[in-house]
Amino acid sequence: MSGAATTLVDSTLRDGSHAKRHQIGVEQVVDVAGALDRAGVDVVEVSHGDGLGGASFNYGFSLTDEFELIEAAVGAVRRARIAVLLLPGIGVKEDLSRARELGASVVRIATHCTEADISPSHIALARELGFKTAGFLMMSHMNSPEGLLEQAKIMEEAGAEVVYVTDSAGALMPDTVKARVEALRGGLDRGTEVGFHGHENLSLAIANSIAAHEAGATWIDGCTCGLGAGAGNAPTEVLTAVFEKLGIDLNAETFPMLDVAEDVVRPIMDRPQLVDRASLLLGYSGVYSSFLLHAERAAERFHVSTKDILVEVGKRKAVGGQEDLIIDIAAELASTATPAA
Amino acid sequence: MSEKIPCAILGSGNIGTDLMYKLKRSRNLEPRVMVGIDPESDGLRRARSEGLVTTAEGVDWIVSHPEECRFVFEATSAGAHRANAPKIAEAGLQSIDLTPAKLGPGVVPPVNIEQHWEAADVNMITCGGQATIPMVAAVSAVTPVPYAEIVATIASLSAGPGTRESIDAFTRTTAKGLEEIGGAERGKAIIILNPADPPLIMRDTVFCAISPEADRDAIRASIEQMRETVASYVPGYRLRGEPQFEQDRVAIFIEVEGAADYLPAYAGNLDIMTAAAVAVGEELARMREREGVAA
Numbered sequence: 001m002s003g004a005a006t007t008l009v010d011s012t013l014r015d016g017s018h019a020k021r022h023q024i025g026v027e028q029v030v031d032v033a034g035a036l037d038r039a040g041v042d043v044v045e046v047s048h049g050d051g052l053g054g055a056s057f058n059y060g061f062s063l064t065d066e067f068e069l070i071e072a073a074v075g076a077v078r079r080a081r082i083a084v085l086l087l088p089g090i091g092v093k094e095d096l097s098r099a100r101e102l103g104a105s106v107v108r109i110a111t112h113c114t115e116a117d118i119s120p121s122h123i124a125l126a127r128e129l130g131f132k133t134a135g136f137l138m139m140s141h142m143n144s145p146e147g148l149l150e151q152a153k154i155m156e157e158a159g160a161e162v163v164y165v166t167d168s169a170g171a172l173m174p175d176t177v178k179a180r181v182e183a184l185r186g187g188l189d190r191g192t193e194v195g196f197h198g199h200e201n202l203s204l205a206i207a208n209s210i211a212a213h214e215a216g217a218t219w220i221d222g223c224t225c226g227l228g229a230g231a232g233n234a235p236t237e238v239l240t241a242v243f244e245k246l247g248i249d250l251n252a253e254t255f256p257m258l259d260v261a262e263d264v265v266r267p268i269m270d271r272p273q274l275v276d277r278a279s280l281l282l283g284y285s286g287v288y289s290s291f292l293l294h295a296e297r298a299a300e301r302f303h304v305s306t307k308d309i310l311v312e313v314g315k316r317k318a319v320g321g322q323e324d325l326i327i328d329i330a331a332e333l334a335s336t337a338t339p340a341a
Numbered sequence: 342m343s344e345k346i347p348c349a350i351l352g353s354g355n356i357g358t359d360l361m362y363k364l365k366r367s368r369n370l371e372p373r374v375m376v377g378i379d380p381e382s383d384g385l386r387r388a389r390s391e392g393l394v395t396t397a398e399g400v401d402w403i404v405s406h407p408e409e410c411r412f413v414f415e416a417t418s419a420g421a422h423r424a425n426a427p428k429i430a431e432a433g434l435q436s437i438d439l440t441p442a443k444l445g446p447g448v449v450p451p452v453n454i455e456q457h458w459e460a461a462d463v464n465m466i467t468c469g470g471q472a473t474i475p476m477v478a479a480v481s482a483v484t485p486v487p488y489a490e491i492v493a494t495i496a497s498l499s500a501g502p503g504t505r506e507s508i509d510a511f512t513r514t515t516a517k518g519l520e521e522i523g524g525a526e527r528g529k530a531i532i533i534l535n536p537a538d539p540p541l542i543m544r545d546t547v548f549c550a551i552s553p554e555a556d557r558d559a560i561r562a563s564i565e566q567m568r569e570t571v572a573s574y575v576p577g578y579r580l581r582g583e584p585q586f587e588q589d590r591v592a593i594f595i596e597v598e599g600a601a602d603y604l605p606a607y608a609g610n611l612d613i614m615t616a617a618a619v620a621v622g623e624e625l626a627r628m629r630e631r632e633g634v635a636a
Binding site for chain 2: 056057058088089090092093112114115117118120121122142316317318319320321322323324325327328331332335
């Protein structure tokens with residue numbers, strides 16, 4: 001990751017796992033990781049959408065064991081580093097050791113934006129294993145800039161070299177992104193970098209990434225073609241093009257990225273990434289983006305509306321990982337609903 | 342039983358204090374002493390006003406008064422229990438351990454207490470384990486469960502520093518309990534902390550993989566019977582709606598509201614630990630009586 005001052009992370013093979021219902025195969029990983037590497041992307045994240053150990057009834061089982069995918073990705077890149085995601089409470093430390101043995105060298109340790117104190121032992125182990133280690137504060141819209149800084153400091157003290165403002169619900173706006181990134185940039189050590197991970201639910205992922213960069217974020221996440229949870233992420237190829245036009249130096253190059261998007265990723269997408277009624281609602285109400293497909297599935301099964309489920313999930317202030325609440329809510333809505341005509 | 346079995350509580354914090362109120366209501370157990378550090382702490386003040394002996398002499402007081410402490414409820418920390426356990430055992434007393442020390446076998450009152458009534462030390466596993474293992478056992482009593490998975494969601498405020506520092510211990514210990522006690526071939530546990538204000542009541546979802554041919558009515562009946570059994574010692578233990586069957590699985594939604602003896606009602610995760618610990622003590626007392634062991 002030499003050269004440009006800004007590190008570009010592509011999470012197509014992790015956040016995109018949500019949009020693919022975790023049905024990703026080795027061949028797709030080799031194609032996507034290899035193509036991103038050749039286009040100059042610095043970091044390629046590969047894991048179950050809910051991080052290592054995410055394969056489950058609750059989040060969906062993976063088509064292919066994620067460690068097999070990680071190994072394939074490591075073998076497909078020459079320059080890019082392979083990252084993994086881990087949510088303490090879902091994945092465990094052994095998963096980190098195994099990912100490191102297979103050649104992953106960057107890790108993001110993710111917690112809800114108020115619960116950073118469940119992450120220090122995982123962050124410390126990650127450093128010990130030699131991972132480049134980032135803390136990932138999910139659902140950042142649910143904490144104030146000052147509150148987020150306190151949480152970021154817990155991760156920094158544990159050893160995180162980068163701390164992310166993670167807009168898991170795509171609910172932040174350029175100003176609210178800026179306030180959070182500035183709070184972290186101003187309050188953390190100079191040597192600690194700040195990252196931003198945006199979602200497209202309010203059509204602001206690119207604008208928010210620009211705002212984050214202006215406020216001092218030097219790790220920026222995207223997913224090629226936006227392939228990710230909810231309405232998707234900041235499309236990596238758009239980030240590359242826009243940052244180039246803004247004069248922000250990246251190792252990734254625009255024309256090769258356009259080809260990766262069009263020729264490699266778009267063909268494997270199950271559906272287009274849209275800001276439709278349900279995904280717009282995620283951003284508007286501040287609901288975890290990966291709830292979308294689960295809510296659609298529950299809506300179909302219980303003959304209730306996706307919108308009603310998501311509104312209720314928002315009311316109950318669900319945090320990331322509470323996918324089990326969706327079936328519960330859908331069943332409850334179905335039992336109280338008047339029969340549809 | 343004519344005489345109640347004397348019990349000691351090691352630890353005067355939230356758990357120890359809540360435990361005291363539950364033990365006060367027990368038909369066959371009686372809390373006699375609470376061991377703490379700060380005599381002015383809320384827990385020790387309450388213990389004094391309830392007529393318990395309070396002491397700062399630690400486990401030494403217990404081993405020098407064995408007649409006062411047949412059962413020792415450990416509500417300190419895993420580290421403290423590791424130091425205390427050998428002394429308690431040597432004095433011929435039994436530990437009911439609410440810490441994650443895991444020195445003795447894990448116990449879930451309606452499932453496996455019979456097997457361990459003579460153990461010098463029994464461990465209460467985890468809050469998620471106490472809420473979910475009975476349900477996995479209920480399903481596996483009817484049909485093979487090749488895989489069980491649970492998701493425990495608890496209020497952030499009810500997750501203490503011990504849980505937070507070693508969250509892997511929760512997932513690992515609970516998963517092992519789903520297998521060894523619940524009867525699943527393979528277990529997985531997930532824990533989520535939710536900071537919503539007002540705090541939410543503990544929720545647990547249990548997924549069991551089952552055969553599409555499994556007898557759903559029998560599974561429903563077994564689940565309902567187990568709910569009733571657990572609710573007999575954890576009154577706030579409820580099912581949210583009917584179990585949901587899909588082709589290859591059944592999902593059971595549980596909610597645990599605390600009795601608010603000392604802990605807030607939302608902290609069902611803590612309440613189920615103290616309530617189950619008391620149930621373990623009561624069962625052990627009954628078995629001792631049945632086996633003719635003197636109190």
